[in-house]
Amino acid sequence: xxxxxxxxxxxxxxxxxxxxxxxxxxxxxxxxxxxxxxxxxxxxxxxxxxxxxxxxxxxxxxxxxxxxxxxxxxxxxxxxxxxxxxxxxxxxxxxxxxxxxxxxxxxxxxxxxxxxxxxxxxxxxxxxxxxxxxxxxxxxxxxxxxxxxxxxxxxxxxxxxxxxxxxxxxxxxxxxxxxxxxxxxxxxxxxxxxxxxxxxxxxxxxxxxxxxxxxxxxxxxxxxxxxxxxxxxxxxxxxxxxxxxxxxxxxxxxxxxxxxxxxxxxxxxxxxxxxxxxxxxxxxxxxxxxxxxxxxxxxxxxxxxxxxxxxxxxxxxxxxxxxxxxxxxxxxxxxxxxxxxxxxxxxxxxxxxxxxxxxxxxxxxxxxxxxxxxxxxxxxxxxxxxxxxxxxxxxxxxxxxxxxxxxxxxxxxxxxxxxxxxxxxxxxxxxxxxxxxxxxxxxxxxxxxxxxxxxxxxxxxxxxxxxxxxxxxxxxxxxxxxxxxxxxxxxxxxxxxxxxxxxxxxxxxxxxxxxxxxxxxxxxxxxxxxxxxxxxxxxxxxxxxxxxxxxxxxxxxxxxxxxx
Ligand code: GLC
Numbered sequence: 001x002x003x004x005x006x007x008x009x010x011x012x013x014x015x016x017x018x019x020x021x022x023x024x025x026x027x028x029x030x031x032x033x034x035x036x037x038x039x040x041x042x043x044x045x046x047x048x049x050x051x052x053x054x055x056x057x058x059x060x061x062x063x064x065x066x067x068x069x070x071x072x073x074x075x076x077x078x079x080x081x082x083x084x085x086x087x088x089x090x091x092x093x094x095x096x097x098x099x100x101x102x103x104x105x106x107x108x109x110x111x112x113x114x115x116x117x118x119x120x121x122x123x124x125x126x127x128x129x130x131x132x133x134x135x136x137x138x139x140x141x142x143x144x145x146x147x148x149x150x151x152x153x154x155x156x157x158x159x160x161x162x163x164x165x166x167x168x169x170x171x172x173x174x175x176x177x178x179x180x181x182x183x184x185x186x187x188x189x190x191x192x193x194x195x196x197x198x199x200x201x202x203x204x205x206x207x208x209x210x211x212x213x214x215x216x217x218x219x220x221x222x223x224x225x226x227x228x229x230x231x232x233x234x235x236x237x238x239x240x241x242x243x244x245x246x247x248x249x250x251x252x253x254x255x256x257x258x259x260x261x262x263x264x265x266x267x268x269x270x271x272x273x274x275x276x277x278x279x280x281x282x283x284x285x286x287x288x289x290x291x292x293x294x295x296x297x298x299x300x301x302x303x304x305x306x307x308x309x310x311x312x313x314x315x316x317x318x319x320x321x322x323x324x325x326x327x328x329x330x331x332x333x334x335x336x337x338x339x340x341x342x343x344x345x346x347x348x349x350x351x352x353x354x355x356x357x358x359x360x361x362x363x364x365x366x367x368x369x370x371x372x373x374x375x376x377x378x379x380x381x382x383x384x385x386x387x388x389x390x391x392x393x394x395x396x397x398x399x400x401x402x403x404x405x406x407x408x409x410x411x412x413x414x415x416x417x418x419x420x421x422x423x424x425x426x427x428x429x430x431x432x433x434x435x436x437x438x439x440x441x442x443x444x445x446x447x448x449x450x451x452x453x454x455x456x457x458x459x460x461x462x463x464x465x466x467x468x469x470x471x472x473x474x475x476x477x478x479x480x481x482x483x484x485x486x487x488x489x490x491x492x493x494x495x496x497x498x499x500x501x502x503x504x505x506x507x508x509x510x511x512x513x514x515x516x517x518x519x520x521x522x523x524x525x526x527x528x529x530x531x532x533x534x535x536x537x538x539x540x541x542x543x544x545x546x547x548x549x550x551x552x553x554x555x556x557x558x559x560x561x562x563x564x
Contacts, residue, residue: 013478013479014275014276015056015057015104015275015276016057016208016209016275016276016278016304016305016340016375017340017374017375018340018374018375018472018477018478019056019057019104019375020054020055020056020057020370020375020376020377020378020469020472021057021058021059021106021280021375021376021377021378022050022055022057022058022059022378022380023058023059023060023061023347023348023377023378023379023380024043024058024059024060024061024380025038025061025348025379025380025419026038026039026040026042026043026060026061026062026063026072026085027061027071027072027085027419027439028380028419028420028421028422028432028439028440029042029043029046029380029421029422029432030042030043030045030046030422030424030432031421031432031433031434031435031438032045034433034434034435035084035433035435036429036433036435036436036437036438036439037084037085037433037438037439038085038421038422038432038433039084039085039086039090040063040081040085040086040087040090040091040093040094041086041090041093043060043094044090044093044094044097044098047094047097047098047101047103048101049451050101050103051101051102051103053383053462053465053466053469054466054469054470054472054473055103055469056102056103056104057103057104057105057106057208058098058103058104058105058106059105059106059107059108059211059280059377060105060106060107060108061108061348062075062082062107062108062110063081063082063085063091063107063108064077064078064079064080064081064082065077065080065081065082065083066082066115067115067117067180068082068084069115069178069180069181069400070177070178070180070181070400071398071399071419072108073110073177073181073213074113074114074115074116074117074177074178074180074181075110075114075115075118076114076115076117076118076119077118077119078114078195078198078201079198079201091205092205095205095206095207099206104208104209104275105206105207105208106207106208106209106210106211106278106280107202107207107209107210107211108210108211108213109198109199109210109211109212109213110213110214111184111186111195111212111213111215111218111256112176112177112183112184112213112214112215112217112218113175113176113177113181113182113183113184113214114181114182114184115180115181116179116180116181116182117180120134120135120184120194121134121135121182124137124169125166125168125169125173126168126169127169130190133185133187133188134184134185134188134190134191135173135174135182135183135184135185136173136174136182136183136185136220137166137169137171137172137173137174138150138151138163138171138172138173138174138224139151139171139172140163140165140171140172148165150162150163150172151163151172151224152224152225152226152227152246153226153227153236153241153242154174154227154242154244154246154247155236155237155238155239155241155242156175156176156177156178156179156239157176157177157217157239157401158177158178158239158400158401158404159237159238159239159401159404159405160179160237160404161237162174162175162176162247163175164179164182174220176214176217176247177214177400178400178404183217183220186218186219186252186256187219187222187252192256192259196263199260199263199264200263200267203264203267203271203277206274207277208274208275208277208278209264209277209278209279209280209304210260210279210280211279211280211281211282212257212260212279212280212281212282212303213282214282214283215253215256215257215281215282215283215303216248216249216253216283216284216285216289217247217248218250218252218253218256219250219252219253219256220246220247220250221245221246221247221250223246224246225246226242227242227243227244227245227246227247228242228243228245229241229242229243230242230243248285249283249285249286249289253283254292254293254296254302257279257281257293257302257303258296258300258301258302260279261279261301261302261303261304264277264278264279278304278305279303279304279305280303280304280305280306280307280342280377281293281302281303281305281306281307282307283306283307284309284313287330287331287334288334290306290308290334291306291334291335291336293306294306294335294336294339295336295339304340305340305342305375306342307342307344307377308331308341308342308343308344309344310327310330310331311327311343311344311345311365311368311369312344312345312346312347312350312356314327315327316356316357317356317357317358317361319510320486320489320490320510320511321486321487321488321489321490321491321492321508321510322486322489322492324368324486324492324508324510325484325485325486325492328372328484328494329484331343332373332482340374340375341372341373341374341375342374342375342376342377343368343369343372343374343375343376343377344377345365345366345369345376345377345378345379345382346377346378346379346382346418347377347379348379348415348418348419349415349418350415350418351388351417351418352379352381352382352386352387352388352418353365353366353382353385354385354386354387354388355387355388355390355417355418357556358512358556359385359387360512360537360555360556361510361556362382362385362461362536363385363461363464363535363536363538363558364508364509364510364535364556364557364558365558366378366382366383366461366464366465366468367464367468367506367508367533367535367558367559367560368506368508368558370465370468370469370471370472371468371471371472371477371494371496371504371506371560372482372494373480373482373496378465379418380422381422381423383461383462383465383466384423384449384450384451384454384460384461384462385449385461386420386422386423386443386449387443387445387449388417388418389416389417389420389440389441389443389444390411390417392414392416392417392420392440392441394407394410396416396440396441397410397414397416398416398439398440399413399414399415399416399419401413401414401415402414402415402416416440419440420440420441420442420443421433421438421440421442422451423442423443423445423446423449423450423451424450424451424452425450425451425452425453426446426447426448426450426452426453429442430442430443430446430450431450431452459536460536461536464533464534464535464536467532467533467542468533468560471504471532471533471560474504475498475501476496476497476498476501476502476503476504477496477504479498480496480497480498480501480503480504481496481497481498482494482495482496483495483497485522487507487517487518487519487522488515488517489511490509490510490511490513490515491507491508491509491510491511491515491517491553492507492508492510493505493506493507493508493517493519493522494506495522495523495563502562502563502564503562503563504532504560504561504562504563505519505523505529505560505561505562505563506558506559506560506561507519507551507553507558507559507561508553508557508558508559509553509554509555509556509557509558510556511555511556512555512556513555514552514553514554514555515552515553516550516551516552516553517550517551517553518548518549518550518551519548519549519551520548520549523548523563525563527548527563527564528545528546528548528563528564529545529546529547529548529551529561529562529563529564530543530544530545530546530561530562530564531543531544531545531546531559531560531561532560532561532562533559533560534559534560535557535558535559537554537557538554538557538559539554540559546561
């Protein structure tokens, strides 16, 4: 295709502004030693797969030493590798191999809380000098009848009070997640210092940056006042019980983001031999807040990529074309000028695309994700259209929020179904492991749904995904202007264009019925559409010419075309 050549654009686009970040959930990606648990050597052995697919950046869910209560989001040593996952040497080999293959590695940084097994917590609980205020401690309230209760009504994200009594210290400590994940106290400069040290440790090992976990939970109002009730539920143990005005999204969060941005920028400036080090922040927060994370009203830059979860939280299987267009536009409108948009299609905390939108939507959703301007984030397995293992039994359930709500309700909140092992092949355990039992069961559909089969097939989700990544290399996809419109209630289209170059058009039918659309007005040029990428079940073949005035799209079909 005609297009800009790389040298035309490389000066004004940095690597992270248009990359695809492929999220690896290490526990479930590849097991190299047959213990049923994914590990670093397993990841290293599959980096070639990422490179062959066209992936140039990956973010890894936590790989650090952890009692694994929340599967690595409870860290007991921020500078050590979890032994089940391997050694520091394995990590160094992973980084070296990734570097050779042109893949940047981003680590998960979990600053809000440590594990209760971390030495900081043990020292804090023992009131060791220097550590007394590392965490958020409180005496609680002694009621008239003499019983002691927690300082306030805050519930934890994972169900139950956010306060736990510590027998040793004879005080309550705050935990916004499980009780084994005590909240660090960011009002204590020693905590900030200790965490800077952690970031520098990993930067010096050659990582490209960090995905920062649960960042909007970092600070709590010092008054520790009761939160107003939301009215959504009468269950005082449920996270929905209160409006989180004192425990989440405090203005101090932004200051900490600025602090970390400065640390990254300073490091990048001192070590220009490697690409810009970046941060991606995880916060399920309001649009204006997330826009401020990019850059606040004073022009201070923060997160390179505040994760945009709207395709997960605000668009559903029954959403129509207006909902999609609205959700895309609202991000672009609120994002301060001169920043890179980002689109997250899935992660280890939410149902998969095939389960949210139905298996027929897999290709169209990848087309949407990968042809929008800016950064795309893919959760491992989404390139194959892996499906949640919703039938996973209570006995096999290990996710803490699911265990907390009990056998009756676990399926409503369990994240285990989206974390089952990667389906590499039709061999035992989908080629993930040679163990007799894997940490989570493999989805039984692996015999048909696996990478090997999708590579061998004439057409497959994987091949569509790969074709889209190939298309993304073209300059028009990096710098092309963007406009999007609903064509009908159920079909929307968007265009990437650049003067004197062929435009790329993506058109998507989000309904369960066939739809006939006329694109002439949207294109406003009497030109021809040529199919660039079509879905697995499409009747259209790449290279085929289409009439823009009467385009028939099958249920849930997406098409990416070139305007010639
Ligand atoms: C983030 C992670 C999630 C984890 C939680 C607590 O939301 O994505 O998996 O359980 O933080 O660390």
